[in-house]
Amino acid sequence: MGCCKSTQYGCCIAIDHDESIILNKPTGKEIRNGPGWFCFPSWWDAQVIKSIALQNNQYIIVKHIIDLDNKGTSHTRSDIPLIQRTTTNEKDELLHDSEMQLIEIVRGPQIYKLKNPYDHLSEIKSMINLSSTQYIIVTDKLTGVKRVECGPQLFCPKPYDEIGEIKNLYNLSSTEYLMVTDQSTGERNTVTGPKLFLPKAYDQISPIYSYIVLNHTQYCRIIDSRTGVMRIEKGPKTFALGPYESLMRIDDHTIFDIINIDTENAVLVKNLDTGLDELITTPQKFIPSFTQKFMEIRKLIKLAPYENMVLIDKDGQHILKNGVKDKSFFIYPYQQIYIQSWSNDLKKDHRSTIQVDRFDTRNQYMDYEFLVRTADNVEIILDVSIFWQITDLYKLVLVTQDPPEDICNHTRSEILSQVSKYNMKEFMGLPNSKLIDSVNSEKDDSFYESRGVNVIRVEVLEKRCKDPEIQKIFKQIIDEKTNRIKNIEKQEAENEVKLCDLNGKIEAEKLNGTLxxxxxxxxxxENQADGIAEGSRIQNFIGNLGDDIPTEKKLQIYFDIQNTKRLDLLSQSKTTFYLTPKEVDTKVINVNTIHAPNASAAQNNIQSKLSIDV
Known part of the structure; x- marks a missing residue:
């Protein structure tokens, strides 16, 4: 801003080229643009303002005030009617308002200088940058009309525009869709992907839905809320619902499995036209029609040869199913399985039960525990095992609801009649077979026959006193008897061991003598064999010497040869012996007298054999 100088008659102000001065004269306001010096009287008010620099994404709103005495003109220096003025930017607009004011939107990029001292300027505002996937809904507050502005653009709102929230376009994939409701007409449409969807100004958009996917075993029911028409879609398929369509919900399910009816499965449905139940057993891929309501899948019931079932029809009649004749069957409409509650606890008091719908005709057993009193009023707990069998199922169903409880109670009454005859000591020593003779006897008992059962055998498993002290004393008596039997058995075992040991020693001595x-x-x-062999050898030697030599000579020759062999053995040994002549007992034999031709050779041989150290 330039400098300001005061004089005696007024003031002078220097302003730059980007500045303007507004002079408030007694007759009105006047605006002058720089650069230059401006002089004015001191009683005038002056205001220096700068020009407004607008970027390409900025704008301001200028409100032009019109003189009510002269509505066709404004207080400008050029005195041009405001309604005929043109803006500095071709995109700027002039708007009339209800207060006879003109509103001008000035957009950048430009340097805006104030031309009318009565104009009101807004603050600098930024334009809205919309990308190619964004949009906004703009409402004209003067007319109430809505419009959509979509990118890509740099959007500059009008003065009376109400700007909504910047939103993204709806990017729908190939498996997505949405519902569009036009609030101006009430019409609804379905928009399916793949698509980049731009809503209209009055469109109400639903959430994005995924396509309904049905595999080859699924189906769904669809109803049109506008026409009431229903249809069934069966997989494999993917689809989008129409604008007025919705999935029918049954038991919190909208997609249902196709029912496979085969030889093992049937389907019970209710006909909504007649109200009757139907059982469909024909093998097929079954989808209920709109006049059929699915009730349940019924399995094929298979019975073993020893199993039986009872069915109750709509008239209350009992239908018996036998595993021999009716091996497999379906339960038809209005039929139900007859079920009994059998006691399965040890005391058979119906506190713990099991549900029985298949009746086994084989032999069965159950354990039963009950309390009895002896003649001397001692309470004893008796555990028995009962073997029984179903003989007539029809009687059992008509007469009793809990056959095990009836059998156990009747068995208890039979045993009580026997227990009351004995005191505690007699009862504890009583054989179990005698105790239950009355139960196991084959007498005619109408009780079991009327219930269609037969008790085969009853066995006593355990007898014990209810009072712990009495049971303790009784246990001590039993322990003493047991110890006595144990000691006797031990002594007998020791005696048997000693006897076995003695018998073993006797047998060992006998075997040693035999050995x-x-x-x-x-x-x-062996000696006899050696003697025979040696005698035979000597006999052969003497016999081979010839008959011309006397026997005594032959024996002498034999003994001499034996001595020679002994000396030969001594001469071959490496051991040195020191012997006396008496111990050697050697003789020199003149063999020439026996065999003259070989005398020298025999003599040399004898000398060589007798060459030992004496």
Whole structure:
């Protein structure tokens, strides 16, 4: 801003080229643009303002005030009617308002200078930058009309525009869709993907839905709320609902499995036209029609040869199913399985039960515990095992609801009649077979026959006193008897061990004597064999010497040869012996007298054999 100088008659102000001065004269306001010096009287008010620099994404709103005395003109220096003025930007607009004011929108980029001192300027505002996937809904506050502005653009609102929230376009994939409701007409449409959807100004958009996917075993029911028409869609398929369509919900389900009816499964449905139940057993891929309501899947019931079932029809009649004749069957409409509650606890008091719908005709057993009193008023707990069998199912169903309880109670009454005859000591020593003779006897008992059952056998498992002290004393008595039997058995076992040991020793001595006899006999036989062999050898030697030599000479020759062999053995040994001549007992034999031709050779041989150290 330039400098300001005061004089005696007024003031002078220097302003730059981007500045303007507004002079408030007694007759009105006047605006002058720089650059230059401006002089004015001191009683005038002056205001210096700068020009407004607008970027390409900025704008301001200028409100032009019109003189009510001269509505066709404004207080401008050029005195041009405002309604005929043109803006500095071709996109700027002039608007009339209800207060006879003109509103001008000035957009950048430009340097805006104030031309009318009565104009009101807004603050600098930024334009709205919309990308290619964004849009906004703009409402004209003067007319109430809505419009949509979509990118890509740099949007500059009008003075009376109400700007909504910047939103993204709806990017729908190939498996997505949405519902569009036109609030101006009430019409609804379905927009399916793939698509980049731009709503209209009065469109109400639903959330984005995924396509309904049905595999080859699924189906769904669809109803049109405008026409009331229903249809069924069966997979495999993917689809979008129409604008007025919705999935029918049954038991919180909208997609249902196709029912596979085969030889093992049937379907019970209710006909909504007649109200009757139907059982469909024909093998097929079943989808209920709109006049059919699915009730349940019924399995094929299979019975073993020993199993039986009872069905109740709509008239209350009992239908017996036998595993031999009716091996498999379906339960038809208005039929139900007859079920009994059997006691399965140890005391058979119906506090714990099991549900029985298949009646087994084989032999069965159950354990039963109950309390009895002896003649001396001692309470004893008796555990028994009862073997029984169903013989007539029709009687059982008509007469009783809990056969095990009836059998156990009747068995208890039979045993009580026997227990009351004995005191505690007699009862504890009583054999179990005698105790239950009355129960196991084959007498005619109409009680079991009327219920269609037969008790085969009753066995006593355990007898014990209810009072712990009495049971403790009784246990001590039993323990003493047990210890006595145990000691007797132990002594008998020890005696048996000693007897076995003694018998073993006797048998061992007998075997040793037999062994010695066998050894002596073997030794005698060996010596006899050696003697026979040696005698035969001597006999052969003497016999081969010839008949011309006397027997005494032959024996002498034999003994001499034996001595020679002994000396030969001594001469071959490496051990040195020191012997006296008496111990050697050697003789020199003149063999020439026996065999003259070989005398020298025999003599040399004898000398060589007798060359030992004496």
């Amino acid at each position: 010695l006899k066998i050894k002596k006999e073997n030794e005698r036989q």
